Amino acid sequence: MPVERELSASMEAVNGPEPFSPLMAELRAAARKQGLWNLFLADSKLGAGLSIVDYGHVCELLGRTPWAPMVFNCNYPDTGNMEILLEHSTPGQRQHWTDPLVTGAIRTCFAMTEPDVASSDPTAVATSAVLEDGEWVINGRKWFISFAIGSAVCLTVAKTDPEAEPHRRFSLIGVPMDTPGLKVLRRVPVFGHAAGPGHCELLFQNCRVPAENLIAQRGMGFELAQGRLGPGRIHHCMRALGMAERALELGAQRALSRRLKHGVLGDMQMVRDVLAESRIELDAARLLVLRAARTMDLYGKERAYRDISVAKVFTAQRAQAIIDRAIQIHGALGVSDDTVLPELFINVRGLLRIGDGPDEVHKLTVAKQELRRWDPTVR
Numbered sequence: 001m002p003v004e005r006e007l008s009a010s011m012e013a014v015n016g017p018e019p020f021s022p023l024m025a026e027l028r029a030a031a032r033k034q035g036l037w038n039l040f041l042a043d044s045k046l047g048a049g050l051s052i053v054d055y056g057h058v059c060e061l062l063g064r065t066p067w068a069p070m071v072f073n074c075n076y077p078d079t080g081n082m083e084i085l086l087e088h089s090t091p092g093q094r095q096h097w098t099d100p101l102v103t104g105a106i107r108t109c110f111a112m113t114e115p116d117v118a119s120s121d122p123t124a125v126a127t128s129a130v131l132e133d134g135e136w137v138i139n140g141r142k143w144f145i146s147f148a149i150g151s152a153v154c155l156t157v158a159k160t161d162p163e164a165e166p167h168r169r170f171s172l173i174g175v176p177m178d179t180p181g182l183k184v185l186r187r188v189p190v191f192g193h194a195a196g197p198g199h200c201e202l203l204f205q206n207c208r209v210p211a212e213n214l215i216a217q218r219g220m221g222f223e224l225a226q227g228r229l230g231p232g233r234i235h236h237c238m239r240a241l242g243m244a245e246r247a248l249e250l251g252a253q254r255a256l257s258r259r260l261k262h263g264v265l266g267d268m269q270m271v272r273d274v275l276a277e278s279r280i281e282l283d284a285a286r287l288l289v290l291r292a293a294r295t296m297d298l299y300g301k302e303r304a305y306r307d308i309s310v311a312k313v314f315t316a317q318r319a320q321a322i323i324d325r326a327i328q329i330h331g332a333l334g335v336s337d338d339t340v341l342p343e344l345f346i347n348v349r350g351l352l353r354i355g356d357g358p359d360e361v362h363k364l365t366v367a368k369q370e371l372r373r374w375d376p377t378v379r
């Protein structure tokens with residue numbers, strides 16, 4: 001936290017192919033030396049060996065400052081990618097992608113969303129991959145691919161089997177970012193920010209990679225993408241709790257220091273009401289997130305989908321409201337980049353309310369489970 005401003009500025013200057021700014025690389029080396037590395041991995045040989053509940057508390061702390069997750073090799077989308085690669089990579093993939101990702105030598109990105117199809121529905125992916133002379137030939141356009149700049153490899157969801165049933169049509173293919181035919185067209189500006197590793201638009205134009213770049217089995221793309229999103233969604237929620245907690249603290253501190261004619265802001269009942277609402281919502285969100293984490297620990301991610309959706313919708317909406325209230329308490333200062341509040345707001349509004357499934361899609365999951373309790377045929 002003492003260097004968060006310099007760290008943000010240094011990462012905004014990242015332009016590839018180097019994955020990390022010099023300051024980020026220095027902090028990562030220090031974290032790794034102290035064994036504060038891959039804290040999300042349950043395997044204690046590779047990470048901290050924590051349960052998902054225990055990691056929840058750590059992850060919340062990491063969420064308090066925007067670039068902390070990367071310092072400890074716990075950043076999206078590398079976390080989800082690492083989990084997939086650790087489970088499924090071939091010896092060749094392990095050498096080139098998995099091991100360097102675990103040790104932190106490279107970064108990766110994950111490409112599912114496309115500008116031309118409604119990507120809330122993962123079966124809508126249109127990018128195609130055709131096997132030709134031992135190579136996948138990939139054509140299509142992706143966007144909002146987080147941290148693509150400086151990534152070594154892009155795990156790409158492409159349609160390989162258009163005639164199969166909808167959930168078996170897609171495969172996951174590792175595409176090195178320097179492959180001819182893969183172009184980063186631009187960083188898509190998000191709330192005016194278009195810098196650093198970016199949320200990028202990618203064009204695949206007859207992009208050819210060896211057949212052995214297929215990850216796991218052909219037709220497993222949908223399954224891998226969904227599986228990756230379970231823990232990933234809950235990690236986003238945990239980080240959002242840290243963001244909201246920090247915003248609430250800043251709001252309370254400002255309420256005590258900002259003087260009005262007859263006292264300080266914190267003397268005003270309306271301000272106290274706002275602080276109380278935020279505390280109540282934040283504590284409720286934390287309990288929902290920890291419940292989802294506990295369900296995953298005890299019964300596995302498949303049994304936790306409802307709890308994950310409940311936690312994600314509530315946490316995303318409440319964290320956004322809590323940060324927004326803290327901004328309001330700060331007045332004009334709150335919308336200026338002189339505080340961390342706008343960066344926290346953008347992260348929650350952009351990534352958490354829309355990424356990994358918008359609120360509405362998660363509400364559908366919750367509602368379907370309620371209906372199915374009474375009528376198992378409901379779709």
Ligand SMILES: Cc1cc2nc3c(=O)[nH]c(=O)nc-3n(C[C@H](O)[C@H](O)[C@H](O)COP(=O)(O)OP(=O)(O)OC[C@H]3O[C@@H](n4cnc5c(N)ncnc54)[C@H](O)[C@@H]3O)c2cc1C
Binds near residue numbers: 119351
């Ligand atoms: C900051 C950020 C980072 C991201 N990073 C990545 C990344 O790294 N890799 C990647 O692949 N993608 C990424 N995404 C993309 C994200 O996963 C998609 O934007 C998301 O899945 C929604 O797809 P869409 O934008 O096409 O919205 P659409 O599918 O067009 O949906 C638009 C809106 O319609 C509503 N809606 C959709 N479906 C339903 C429904 N069934 N019922 C009712 N309402 C509905 C929702 O309000 C939704 O927001 C990122 C997005 C953001 C904002």
